Amino acid sequence: MGTLVARLRLGPRPPPLWMPSGGCGRRLLGAEAGAGAEAGRQYLQRSIVPTLHYQASLPRLPIPKLEDTMKRYLSAQRPLLDDSQFRRTEQLCRTFESGLGKELHERLLAQDKQNKHTSYISGPWFDMYLSARDSIVLNFNPFVSFNPDPKPDYNDQLTRATNLTVSAMRFMKTLRAGLLEPEVFHLNPAKSNTDAFKRIIRLVPSSLAWYGAYMVNAYPLDMSQYFRLFNSTRLPKPGRDELFTAEKEKHLLVLRNGNFYIFDILDQDGNILKAAEVHAHLKYILSDKSPTPEFPLAYLPTENRDTWAGLRQELLNNGNKEVLGKVDSAVFCLCLDDFPIKDLAHLSHTMLHGDGVNRWFDKSFNLIIAKDGNSAINFEHSWGDGVAVLRVFNDMFKDSTQTPAITPQAQPAPVDSSQAVQKLNFRLNDTLKAGITKAKEKFDSTMKTLTVDSIQFQRGGKGFLKKHKLSPDAVAQLSFQMAFLQQYGQTVATYESCSTAAFKHGRTETVRPASVFTKKCSEAFVRAPSQKSTEQLKEMISQCSKYHNQLTKEAAMGQGFDRHLFALRYLAASEGHKLPELYLDPAYGQINHNILSTSTLTSPAVNIGGFAPVVPDGFGVGYGVHDNWIGCNVSSYPARDVREFLQCVNKALGAIFDVLEGKPVRS
Incomplete structure (x- = not known):
């Protein structure tokens, strides 16, 4: 069991958890083998063992003597x-x-x-995260950055943004369809990570499936946090925050220069938009010349949680309920930065906190893509640990590099993105403007340290x-x-x-x-x-x-x-x-x-x-x-x-x- 362990940090504040993806088999269907096979691009894989097959029979966390x-x-x-x-x-x-x-x-x-x-720790642990009043930036949200795409020309910002976004959506669809390989740590993969074993174990009732895996030295892992990966956000409330998930919503949130955009990334049937259309919409956003707003709203989630809760209520009272709802319920937040990365220190600063203008730190995760294609995930921590984050991270990288949705030579679809993409506008009064100004001052002075x-x-x-x-x-x-x-x-x-x-x-x-x-x-x-x-x-x-x-x-x-x-x-x-x-x-x-x-x-x-x-x-x-x-x-x-x-x-x-x-x- 020792090698099952993932290490991380902890203090009086809760830590990020890193965990290996467990070496689960990843099987790509023939229809999914190349870019452009749209019908096959809805799913990453089709696991013959249902995603949550082992969940009911997982052993309970022991309380030590x-x-x-x-x-x-x-x-x-x-x-x-x-x-x-x-x-x-x-x-x-x-x-x-x-x-x-x-x-x-x-x-x-x-x-x-x-x-x-x-488990005995689950309730108290959630409570600890959600009751913490410190800013989530630096105190909670960690980042993990992707290696560059091995094919240099695929690191173009628009190409990489399209490919990583489509891969993230394929992961979401696969997870929700129950077709994602269960997260299993295989100590003897020659026995347990085989099609033969999977064909047998899928027939074992869920209430007993864990024991079947254990007999061949495989350890299924808890996947109860995965549903919070998408369409989720942390809502600031006085004293204790709340987690919010809206699985039926179909739109993606995109931030660029502190401006907020949304477009439906799923169609009315729940299918992922054609890659060429995603390509077109992101190209449209990247070509928008709108300057950074005078009062960038994204500073607010960097505030003390009680301060942010009060300002959020002010936003709601000031006629922003619908636009805030769009931010909260989006599948995830894609952040497009307008500058290249200089070195590793610059990469860390950019992906950990940025300039406060172009992130929505409350979302379950922000997918950040710099001008040169350098990419990372910055994730909010209260909803879960890094098991789910590293799994989606690994699968997004593998899918976007091995079966990319578009090539650098691909042309965007001839669609009217000005109709499909909606720019969100927020109504700000003097209280909100003062709150944003103060949040910016606090953010800037803290990040300098x-x-x-x-x-x-x-x-x-x-x-x-x-x-x-x-x-x-x-x-x-x-x-x-x-x-x-x-x-x-x-x-x-x-x-x-x-x-x-x-x-x-x-x-x-x-x-x-x-x-x-x-x-x-x-x-x-x-x-x-x-x-x-x-x-x-x-x-x-x-x-x-x-x-x-x-x-x-x-x-x-x-x-x-x-x-x-x-x-x-x-x-x-x-x-x-x-x-x-x-x-x-x-x-x-x-x-x-x-x-x-x-x-x-x-x-x-x-x-x-x-x-x-x-x-x-x-x-x-x-x-x-x-x-x-x-x-x-x-x-x-x-x-x-x-x-x-x-x-x-x-x-x-x-x-x-x-x-x-x-x-x-x-x-």
């Missing part, structure tokens, strides 16, 4: 505390475990038994590390511990998450990469490398890897401590209890102040991904361990120095590789 949670919590606290702090935290754990914690745990178990349709930079370590990657029987992820995480110790002289709270999507309505669990093993190993490398032999250092790296694997496997099985403690705290608050002393302990606050917030994903479709730090004095570390290199894309606010941190990461990886190659470590 309270004593196990306490042990794991103390193990994670040990490298962060001195002896006297640790003794105090240990005492608080004992008191909690035998007192109020025990009572809360028993009530949580009873509550869970009464709600077998879901964010720095993003990246490195590529070229000496080796997954292949080299696996040859040395080491977990590539463990080595990357060790390098972050070493780098931070080198730069700031301490070990700090570190977050990495894994998906619990192997369970019904599973969300995420946290891996805590800062351990007594990584601390000891980091100190040996950073402070006194000459005092240890190469073999001793190699053994210490190996211990870090083994322990990291153990933590990862426990988390994947729902056996971490973070979600359990979160649920107990949520239950205490909902029942009106005074907060147990364990949660008032400075050590609890410190371990949840995640200075190193980390997330990894690798996929043939992914160029780079990123997110902001989750605390003002933290780093947001996006990374990927590839076959022959290791990439790192890191963000920070002024309290931290990104460039120096990346230099330290590079040095740390070099030292680790030196040891593994049998060379002495250079101090």
Whole structure:
């Protein structure tokens, strides 16, 4: 199960979750094999196993034993505390475990038994996201960018926008028709990812299907979040936002220069518009000379959620109900930018936050396409984790590059786009204009504080590390511990998450990469490398890897401590209890102040991904361990120095590789 895990970041704010698509078989029909076969272009595939076939029989997310949670919590606290702090935290754990914690745990178990349709974490987790009042920009929405189309001329903005849009719609149609391959993690694909197995398993009742897959070492994943991918948005409300989905709506929302356009991307029968017509409508929008509005509405979703809720009500009161409804119910938001990307840092800034004018951050996702065809998805986080996002991302890339809807030489359809495309106009009063102006000022001043930079370590990657029987992820995480110790002289709270999507309505669990093993190993490398032999250092790296694997496997099985403690705290608050002393302990606050917030994903479709730090004095570390290199894309606010941190990461990886190659470590 360990390799099933996807890692990400978490702090007091909820994190993005990256998860591999599970290697599901993708079968393209003969009719779909080339561009222009319109009849066959409605679907990505026609899975013989219904999309949600395994959903009813997914196992339930377990609630860990309270004593196990306490042990794991103390193990994670040990490298962060001195002896006297640790003794105090240990005492608080004992008191909690035998007192109020025990009572809360028993009530949580009873509550869970009464709600077998879901998981114990699902409700509280939704509540946490939707009740958060901070701006969703930087604090919540991450981005993941596509690799360029392998065929250079297909990266023309209009061509790529058409192809990615049509592929996204084909995914939506396939999902809603139940023809999308179920999301399954195959540990033995030769047995489970075959047509023969699929023909058998589709005949097994849904209530038993999971067990059939399990018998051949396949793990179906929860797909309950997928329906929120399309026609969905987060609506700002005072105190707690709401999720809204309107599956019957047929129009696409397009933003360009801060102007809003819509056109029906599905016809009256629910079929995707011909690619040549999509091509024509997008060409029409790209040729529109309308300047950026004086008061760009898109700044409003970048505001504090309560502020935005008040301004949205003002919009509704001022005669904008119909146009806002069109924005909220659109299948997704396509953002066409009028400039090329200069470098990786510019790419990260553009896709993570942009200039605030040309995104609608509340939509389930924004598909962003720059002038040179550089593309990314920026997604709103409250509706779900990244399992669904990375699946649609991978399938869109594969479909748009292997069976593109149009070629660069294709001509748009001879249709009157001026009739089909509607430009949305908003009625703004002085209150709204003042609100937009203030939102712009806040947005601009905040974005100026964010720095993003990246490195590529070229000496080796997954292949080299696996040859040395080491977990590539463990080595990357060790390098972050070493780098931070080198730069700031301490070990700090570190977050990495894994998906619990192997369970019904599973969300995420946290891996805590800062351990007594990584601390000891980091100190040996950073402070006194000459005092240890190469073999001793190699053994210490190996211990870090083994322990990291153990933590990862426990988390994947729902056996971490973070979600359990979160649920107990949520239950205490909902029942009106005074907060147990364990949660008032400075050590609890410190371990949840995640200075190193980390997330990894690798996929043939992914160029780079990123997110902001989750605390003002933290780093947001996006990374990927590839076959022959290791990439790192890191963000920070002024309290931290990104460039120096990346230099330290590079040095740390070099030292680790030196040891593994049998060379002495250079101090």
